[in-house]
Amino acid sequence: MVAKAANTGIIAGIIVAHEKKNFKGVRFAVRQRGLAMLKTLLLLPLLGAVLLTLLPGRSVDLMRYLASAVAAATALCAFLLLANFDSTSAEIQFFDTRPWNPRVGSNLALGVDGISLPMVLLATLLCFVAIVSSTGIRSGARLYFSLLLVLETALLIVFTARDWSLFYVCWELTLIPLFFLIDRLGGANRHRAALNFVLYTLGGSVFMLIALLLLYDVAPGHSFAMADMAAGGAQLPVNTQVLIFLGLLLGFGVKMPIVPLHGWLPLAHVEAPSPISILLSGILLKMGAYGLIRAAATLPGAVQALQDWLALLALISLIYGAVLAWRQTDLKAMIAYSSVSHMGVVLLGIAALNQAGLSGALTQMVAHGLVAGLLFLLIGLLYERTHSRELAAYGSLNRIAPRFAVFIVFTLLASVGLPGTAGFIAELQVLVGAYSRWHGWMAVLSIGVLISAAYALRAIRCLSTGPERPVAGVPAGAGLATFVDLKRSETAAAGLLTTGVVILGFYPAPLLRLMASSVASLAQQFTH
Known part of the structure; x- marks a missing residue:
């Protein structure tokens, strides 16, 4: 035996x-x-x-x-x-x-x-x-x-x-x-x-x-x-x-x-x-x-x-960038200043020094990369067709270029952090992580979001509503009637980035799981 x-x-x-x-x-x-x-x-x-x-x-x-x-x-x-x-x-x-x-x-x-x-x-x-x-x-x-x-x-x-x-x-x-x-x-x-x-x-x-x-x-x-x-x-x-x-x-x-x-x-x-x-x-x-x-x-x-000072810099960048974006009439300049505001959200997440804040900062980096890339892609294609980036030059794109209008409206809403988009997941995590440290001061983040919504909705109104306006590069008297909608290759490129924004908005688990162990290890350094 x-x-x-x-x-x-x-x-x-x-x-x-x-x-x-x-x-x-x-x-x-x-x-x-x-x-x-x-x-x-x-x-x-x-x-x-x-x-x-x-x-x-x-x-x-x-x-x-x-x-x-x-x-x-x-x-x-x-x-x-x-x-x-x-x-x-x-x-x-x-x-x-x-x-x-x-x-x-x-x-x-x-x-x-x-x-x-x-x-x-x-x-x-x-x-x-x-x-x-x-x-x-x-x-x-x-x-x-x-x-x-x-x-x-x-x-x-x-x-x-x-x-x-x-x-x-x-x-x-x-x-x-x-x-x-x-x-x-x-x-x-x-x-x-x-x-x-x-x-x-x-x-x-x-x-x-x-x-x-x-x-x-x-x-x-x-x-x-x-x-x-x-x-x-x-x-x-x-x-x-x-x-x-x-x-x-x-x-x-x-x-x-x-x-x-x-x-x-x-x-x-x-x-x-x-x-x-x-x-x-x-x-x-x-x-x-x-x-x-x-x-x-x-x-x-x-x-x-320097945690509190970094948070102060983040909130200043967030509000200052949003206000300057709101004051712009040039579409490219508006998106550029909005990037300053969105990177303020990233800095705030880093300053939180906890797992929720750091995870939110990384998610915001990915979300902003996709949304800002899509915005610049669309504005670039718009400029190629009309040779103008002024908001006042456009109107009723939804009637003459429906594919373009759908993409631009969705992207501007995504830049605000609309629920169902990647930006919402990122900003929610940053808000949770920062609130545990600074509590009521996080109302400033809400103000930044409201200002962002203001310039995004203004841009949507100027681009998609109102009368068709004459634009440089378009024959006189034709308005935007000769404006060419997105081609197949352009639609595919915009669709690729849009898919990423939507997938991360509705199902962020794979991205969060990818980052979780490294973020947890990093956050642990600041708990001692």
């Missing part, structure tokens, strides 16, 4: 060991597959940019088709990466590191977690939409599409970098393609807009670099690895952490932007080509918010000490 029991135990042990071995093998295979997908994701846009240089200069449509195919393949890689991602783990997944400059402790370290992966998905989706909607680009097409693909690579590396030196280099690298895209293909004041954008961002980056160097000096391993610098930063006295965090706040605050660091945004949005405005508002602003979240994880003492 004893011998039989012993044999049974041995067999059971062998089975358990075999199952553990198989489980480790499966996990290793998934990790390797995800790592290969991550590398492919980053290299595809660069490869596409190289291929574009080999095409004949007159093949503009071929260039757009190739760039669109590359962007679609990159987005597919991002969603395959999502399929291999374990949302129950807060650890950095698909991590890989290679020495870059061992003498100074910098590495090509890459990986994703539940905070960075939603940004990767958003970036690939918006880059695809921006390229597909670039039908009006004829002159300088090779340079335009090549720079867009280079910009996509830089964006993706920023969101997947696990080394601050790599993060900083690619953060600065995004300036080069954006400068030329605005300066070469923008509006009448494009030179001033491009210069303002670069000077503002470089000015903030100087403070960011100084802060990173101070963190590097106290890192235990004397490296730029995010984990190493976070370990060093957490050991610093709170006053020292605050000074370093303020440097990072200036750098990231310019890109978000936070009032009063927002001066570059309206001019850049108005003068940039509409596909570039999709990326500026849809994903470039999220780089600042993403960096601020990483800075909070690196210097938890500082962000807790």
Whole structure:
């Protein structure tokens, strides 16, 4: 009997060991597959940019088709990466590191977690939409599409970098393609807009670099690895952490932007080509918010000490941006200032430092990326047809361009946070998270929402009601009668973003589940 029991135990042990071995093998295979997908994701846009240089200069449509195919393949890689991602783990997944400059402790370290992966998905989706909607680009097409693909690579590396030196280099690298895209293909004041954008961002980056160097000096391993610098930063006295965090706040605050660091945004949005405005508002602003979240994880003492001040900045940005948007008659300028207000909601969620607030901030980043991208897409198509962005120039679009009218009305309502859209889920989470800290002060958030509703409803009234008005670019006496409704490709691009807004509004569970473990781990740092 004893011998039989012993044999049974041995067999059971062998089975358990075999199952553990198989489980480790499966996990290793998934990790390797995800790592290969991550590398492919980053290299595809660069490869596409190289291929574009080999095409004949007159093949503009071929260039757009190739760039669109590359962007679609990159987005597919991002969603395959999502399929291999374990949302129950807060650890950095698909991590890989290679020495870059061992003498100074910098590495090509890459990986994703539940905070960075939603940004990767958003970036690939918006880059695809921006390229597909670039039908009006004829002159300088090779340079335009090549720079867009280079910009996509830089964006993706920023969101997947696990080394601050790599993060900083690619953060600065995004300036080069954006400068030329605005300066070469923008509006009448494009030179001033491009210069303002670069000077503002470089000015903030100087403070960011100084802060990173101070963190590097106290890192235990004397490296730029995010984990190493976070370990060093957490050991610093709170006053020292605050000074370093303020440097990072200036750098990231310019890109978000936070009032009063927002001066570059309206001019850049108005003068940039509409596909570039999709990326500026849809994903470039999220780089600042993403960096601020990483800075909070690196210097938890500082962000807790400055919690109330960050909330004050958020509320100022929220109200100030909404009021300025309400005063605009130029549609692009209105959306640009509304972005300042919506990023104030993101900052408020970050300042709450709890799971509801941080989850709401990330959800708002995704929701605003989709909604703002859709708004700039539609306004860009409107401008291509009429050469006007003035609200007073339009009327009764619902009769002459019903598809366009449906999309623009839905998107403007979604920007207010209408229930059933992604913005409602985001703002509700931020409100819950912030209320637990500041209670009645959250009435200010409600005021911002009311002002947003005011300018959104005004825009709907001007665009969809009233008499048809003569518009520049339309034959005299014809009014808007010759206005062409959305084409199939344009409807598909707008429909793609609209689908994302609606799905996240009615069924946000997959996104929330994707972020939950990483957000909970981050929020736990601020509970001690």
